[in-house]
Amino acid sequence: MRGPEIEFRGLTKRFGAVTAVEDLSFTVRPGVVTGFLGPNGAGKTTTLRMLLGLVRPSAGTATIGGVDYRRLPTPIAVVGAALEATSFHPGRTARDHLRVVATAGGIHASRVGEVLRLTGIEEAADRRVGGYSLGMRQRLGLAAALLGDPVALVLDEPINGLDPEGIRWIRSLLRILAAEGRTVLVSSHLLSEVQQTVDEVVILARGRLVHQGTLEELESRDAVVVDAPDRLALAAALAAGGLVVEPAATGWRVRGAGPAAVGAIAQRAGIALSLLRADADGLEDVFLALTGSGAEG
């Protein structure tokens, strides 16, 4: 199986005077899990809704394998989408909800039982959705997305509301689906939520693309915590090497270089190190700095 490429080209959406998404261009590849990240209100949901034909772009295009979603003959067999965990009639059972979607999408009714089993809500399937927890609704949304055995998956905040066991389950499911060659695009406002799952990230802030690439590329902009018996000499050497140095709980925190580069500078200056490690919080800091949504430093 090889999923389609999902392509955004110059995608723009204005709501009156507010520009929610501005000139967004990126490509989502099949076979990997792509994280679509950004703080709440960055325009992620609007972007996904434009891709799925629910919101009309002000400019630009979003296509699946080169085709507009609304032109796909059996759209839910190509793209499975779970957009929000509240899109259910509270008085309808989960099984009936899935039957309605399967009927409308031209999917064989036997898939309903399969996705109910796959998402672990089979026992609750004949209860009305009004009594479901957020986690169960997320599973039902995912079940609907998987109904058509789609080659591409678009999930908006799928981890929100899941218990730890559910989070582990969805992470492994996404990895399996991507490994099968499908195109998987998962949005989240928390980097840590998807950090262990995604291969590539697209980061959005205030409607604009601020980073696209692998997580490693982000980590290479990582912070390093370093310490030496002679702290002042270390700081001077690092500053001379063009790095930003600031005090940390133990030693110094250095931005703009990885551990290897920092270690090399110390060696050249003849300074023995007592500590050298990547800052565990660094990736999140880079994310926050990129999206401008948190305190700096």
Added chain:
Amino acid sequence: MTRALAAEWRKLVTTRIWWVLGLVLIGYVGFVAGLLGVMFGVLGEQLAQDPEAPQIPAETLPAIVYSSVTAVGYVIPLILGTLAVTGEVRHRTLTPTFLATPARGTALLAKLLVLLAAGGGYGAAGLVASIGAGAPIIALTGGDPQLDASATWALAGRAVLAMALWAAVGVGVGSLIQNQLAAVVVVLAFTQFVEPMLRFGSAFWEPAAQVARFLPGSASDALVGASIFTSFSGGGMVAVPPLDWWQGGLVLAVLAALVALAGYATAWRRDIT
């Protein structure tokens, strides 16, 4: 289109609203038909002796009793049709609907056709109630329930058509006014207050009465051919002949189509955010 039709049907029958409203319709129509039967059956002779009282000829009584299904019951399919659309907005199920059926016109057309069928079903159920409650009472009070008359069954057929069209009008209203509460308030205010006032008020001035024949409720009564509301005329009222049955049906059908088209052109095509 077949898929969308089947999905809309399944959507309608998988929540409780269709049978709750259906029971309300049967109870309401049965009660009114029974009441009318008792009033004009038992009291008929007394009324006939009082020239001031409203007069109902015995031979038109069955049609008036049986047509309670549309005369008072038409608001029920109208509400069902409205809720079929506004419920999707309220519960945000337009998202899965449009994901599976991206052609929004197809989705709306499927809803219209399914609700036409459901409204017809309501018409049949309401007739069971109005005839079931009314015919025995008419027979018991010495009248002829006219159950073997072809005119009675032609009226029944026209009542089914009227109820079907009312449900379609409801879909149109819901697609235009997507806020569920607002749509229901508008429907109830218009059918229970505004239109009755207009129909009553216009009856005293001939040109107004001519126009009022085209009000949806009047058109519905004309289509069915009988209604308790058109059976009286009091002092000072002008007698304007109602529309022909087919004209009444046409007015309702055009109304349903126009409101649905207006809804499609505006609210139905909006962004689903």
